[in-house]
Amino acid sequence: MNTRQMRYGPLPVERVDVAVIGGGVVGAAVARALSAYELSVALVEARADVGDGTSKANTAILHTGFDAKPGTLESRLVRRGYELLGDYATTTGIPVERTGAVLVAWTEEELAALPGLAAKAAENGYERCEIVDAEEVYRQVPALAPGALGGLTVPDESIICPWTTTLAFATEALSRGTYLLFNTRVEGVEPPSGTAGDAADTVLRTSRGTLRAGWVVNAAGLGSDVIDGLFGHTRFTVTPRRGELFVFDKLARPLVNRIVLPVPSSRGKGVLVSPTIYGNVMLGPTAEDRDDRTDTSTSEHGFGFLLEKGRKLMPALLEEEVTASYAGLRAATEHGDYQVFLDAGQRYLVLGGIRSTGLTSAMAVAEHALGLLGEAGLRLDAKATLPDPPRMPNIGEAFPRPYQRADLIAEDPAYGTAVCFCERVTEGEIRDALASPIPPADIDGLRRRTRALMGRCQGFFCGAEVEGRLRAGVARENREYREHGEHGETEQTGEAQ
Amino acid sequence: MSGTNGVAPDVTTESPDVAVVGAGPSGLTAARELAASGLDVLVLDREWEAGGIPRHSDHTGYGLRDLHRVMNGPAYARLLAERAVEAGARVRTSAMVTGWAGERSLDVTTPEGRIRVDARAVVLATGARERPRTARLVPGDRPPGVMNTGQLQNLVHLHHREVGTRAVIVGAELVSWSAALTLREAGCRTVLMTTEHPHAESYAAFSVPGRAVLRVPVATRTRVTRIIGHYAVEAVEVEDLATGARRTVPCDTVIFTGDWIPDHELARAAGLDIDPGSKGPLVDNALRTSRPGVFAVGNLVHPVDTADIAALDGHHVARHVRDYLAGVLPQGPGIPLRVEAPFTWVSPGLVRPGAGKPPRERILLWSAEQRLVARVEVTQDGRRIARRTLPWPVSPGRVFRVPSSLLSGADPHGGPITIALA
Numbered sequence: 001m002n003t004r005q006m007r008y009g010p011l012p013v014e015r016v017d018v019a020v021i022g023g024g025v026v027g028a029a030v031a032r033a034l035s036a037y038e039l040s041v042a043l044v045e046a047r048a049d050v051g052d053g054t055s056k057a058n059t060a061i062l063h064t065g066f067d068a069k070p071g072t073l074e075s076r077l078v079r080r081g082y083e084l085l086g087d088y089a090t091t092t093g094i095p096v097e098r099t100g101a102v103l104v105a106w107t108e109e110e111l112a113a114l115p116g117l118a119a120k121a122a123e124n125g126y127e128r129c130e131i132v133d134a135e136e137v138y139r140q141v142p143a144l145a146p147g148a149l150g151g152l153t154v155p156d157e158s159i160i161c162p163w164t165t166t167l168a169f170a171t172e173a174l175s176r177g178t179y180l181l182f183n184t185r186v187e188g189v190e191p192p193s194g195t196a197g198d199a200a201d202t203v204l205r206t207s208r209g210t211l212r213a214g215w216v217v218n219a220a221g222l223g224s225d226v227i228d229g230l231f232g233h234t235r236f237t238v239t240p241r242r243g244e245l246f247v248f249d250k251l252a253r254p255l256v257n258r259i260v261l262p263v264p265s266s267r268g269k270g271v272l273v274s275p276t277i278y279g280n281v282m283l284g285p286t287a288e289d290r291d292d293r294t295d296t297s298t299s300e301h302g303f304g305f306l307l308e309k310g311r312k313l314m315p316a317l318l319e320e321e322v323t324a325s326y327a328g329l330r331a332a333t334e335h336g337d338y339q340v341f342l343d344a345g346q347r348y349l350v351l352g353g354i355r356s357t358g359l360t361s362a363m364a365v366a367e368h369a370l371g372l373l374g375e376a377g378l379r380l381d382a383k384a385t386l387p388d389p390p391r392m393p394n395i396g397e398a399f400p401r402p403y404q405r406a407d408l409i410a411e412d413p414a415y416g417t418a419v420c421f422c423e424r425v426t427e428g429e430i431r432d433a434l435a436s437p438i439p440p441a442d443i444d445g446l447r448r449r450t451r452a453l454m455g456r457c458q459g460f461f462c463g464a465e466v467e468g469r470l471r472a473g474v475a476r477e478n479r480e481y482r483e484h485g486e487h488g489e490t491e492q493t494g495e496a497q
Numbered sequence: 498m499s500g501t502n503g504v505a506p507d508v509t510t511e512s513p514d515v516a517v518v519g520a521g522p523s524g525l526t527a528a529r530e531l532a533a534s535g536l537d538v539l540v541l542d543r544e545w546e547a548g549g550i551p552r553h554s555d556h557t558g559y560g561l562r563d564l565h566r567v568m569n570g571p572a573y574a575r576l577l578a579e580r581a582v583e584a585g586a587r588v589r590t591s592a593m594v595t596g597w598a599g600e601r602s603l604d605v606t607t608p609e610g611r612i613r614v615d616a617r618a619v620v621l622a623t624g625a626r627e628r629p630r631t632a633r634l635v636p637g638d639r640p641p642g643v644m645n646t647g648q649l650q651n652l653v654h655l656h657h658r659e660v661g662t663r664a665v666i667v668g669a670e671l672v673s674w675s676a677a678l679t680l681r682e683a684g685c686r687t688v689l690m691t692t693e694h695p696h697a698e699s700y701a702a703f704s705v706p707g708r709a710v711l712r713v714p715v716a717t718r719t720r721v722t723r724i725i726g727h728y729a730v731e732a733v734e735v736e737d738l739a740t741g742a743r744r745t746v747p748c749d750t751v752i753f754t755g756d757w758i759p760d761h762e763l764a765r766a767a768g769l770d771i772d773p774g775s776k777g778p779l780v781d782n783a784l785r786t787s788r789p790g791v792f793a794v795g796n797l798v799h800p801v802d803t804a805d806i807a808a809l810d811g812h813h814v815a816r817h818v819r820d821y822l823a824g825v826l827p828q829g830p831g832i833p834l835r836v837e838a839p840f841t842w843v844s845p846g847l848v849r850p851g852a853g854k855p856p857r858e859r860i861l862l863w864s865a866e867q868r869l870v871a872r873v874e875v876t877q878d879g880r881r882i883a884r885r886t887l888p889w890p891v892s893p894g895r896v897f898r899v900p901s902s903l904l905s906g907a908d909p910h911g912g913p914i915t916i917a918l919a
Contacts, residue, residue: 298636300636403606417607424606443641458645460626460644460647461544461647464648
């Protein structure tokens, strides 16, 4: 039980050196990076969990950055982030599959665009793209609909688990002493009124009380322009871009062994077909500008569009059942690049306009952010020792899962007791998630940590059982909170772990 | 995979005569009959107790055709499990078959470890489930409170938990009324039932405990077009298919019923021939699949018929499994059975001359539409071999049964047989 991440009640801390607003993949990466230094850090998140906004609903691709706009910050940070996250995934056990990708050209116009794309990839520092003929495209993706004219391969494009990534960053940040302030919505900001002492602090008025911070990093994703506005800036506007996706049954997985990307063309943006790290196949996303920053509903026209695209791309895919459909909102802005600005006077950094590439670039964004903060005067003294990075549970299909591991089951029969049958999630994994440093707050949180209820039956068999276990776990957590509260303790674990 | 010290951890191997996958009515009945004839039978079920779906279907109507009595679901489930064990079958629960290790060899995860089951014959009895909201492509918000009947009955009957107070039930077939009963028991009012068909299919059939008690409004020719409510269900949007008019119906619970799909993962993983209509493994009159020694029974091959009919598949398959083990099961090609609309599937999908009659001497069909007069026509190679008007209607949402004697005029060396409505 770690009271640095209490979900309810008054804030466990009054002042921190750095407050990071937004517990998405970027905010979690920044908090993790900051907490390697002698700084008190708080990750301030409006929702009850990390990665519960835009970060949970993206296309889950580890991008090489081959198609970024050359010369942009995004291009540079995606390239760098690809390497950093790839290594970090190996260290912490974040599921990654090096599937590779192929862009498929269906028209002469698209075919003609391929050399330009290869040149652009080279400009972005990625040299391994190769133009291939139709025969090679069909060799790589036999289930593709007829009519492909050629393609461009991107052998290093990969798939990754976005949920484990965010959770790993936050878990490590927590183990390094970061406060995870959930259910804490920033409602008002008083920028520093002076340059020394309390006057140099920013006061954040939140739904759980006041937090003072020496420095503030805005990684609020869809809300980053609003927070930026609270600091008095009008630099960019986030227009939520809704992307709807279908996730097809695992039985479809043999159809798609690599990411199949559209060629950007005058026909507009196409959709991709991609294997998922959990053994499914994904089709999407749509792209539709919205006003409502909370509306993640799916739509009839979105479904219609996906079905039409799917039929053209890979008819065999539509023979399989749809296991899940969801919609994510991308934090798109009117600008073609990430919106990163440091205001040294305000001791304030905004990391805005970070679109779906943010999953790949997050660690590089954090590295970049620390550089900017350091230059602006934030003192960065490395901690003498740091806890080991966390080892995350494997919820991907690339490596053996607990139900397959005779060694684990022999040590603990709970890993041999399947609870969620479709996804083969065991009692042991659910128990572990409920007892983990950042336990799930709700059924979605449990799903993101274990895959429970993610499968084709959607709860027909195990929904009641899984929900019962979650309730028991959450009730236990709340009881512990209350007991801690009664004893007046505010923290107990930290750097010494 | 290697163990902690680099040595492959022990995987226990079991070698029963017959492995039965699934301890529902069909699997348990097959196990009982096979064990009673002296075979070593191992039943594997992933749930913590045997019995299958009837375990949480706490209403009466079970056991009529197989046990010649009427009992409620949980009692029926217990009795079938007891009888299988009494006959000598080993029933292993919390045992999840995760894949195939060979033609008739299964990988199993249990709390006691990973097991390999090398059987001489395998009976797949994995049943069926209702398509969830996602597979039906119903858009909108994704709040909790949207579920299938299976989850509802699990919640209420096995976990004794509350559901909401106002429910909309999608579907108006047998299982939908079962859901309505469960909701009533949980103190939740069904404010609307919707069906895309012009009739509430099983209204008349659901005489026990009777329509008078439930008094549920049914909107026919109606489909649910959207779920509304970010954190909890607030309403559903429904469309009148005749006029295209839409309205919202306030509710806090949505139950998606029926629209069955077999739990066919193992059948697909084995590469068995799959019936394109039912999506279950293609079986013949002896309930054998396309892989020698692998049989399939129950709602896996006819999603779905009642539990007693599934159980009688288990009874039927036992003899053929014994014949297979004795090496006397007749071989030879089968004649494909096909259907024309409004039928969507037929089971069995193959008739193998010499393999005897199908279970209960019935051919089972599923229809997308209602026909009050069922004039059945059977043709082969352009020749009509039977035509008969059956005294029961064709209704969507329930199996339509045709006497197998209608196929007796088929040419054993002829082409596919087609069943249609004249």
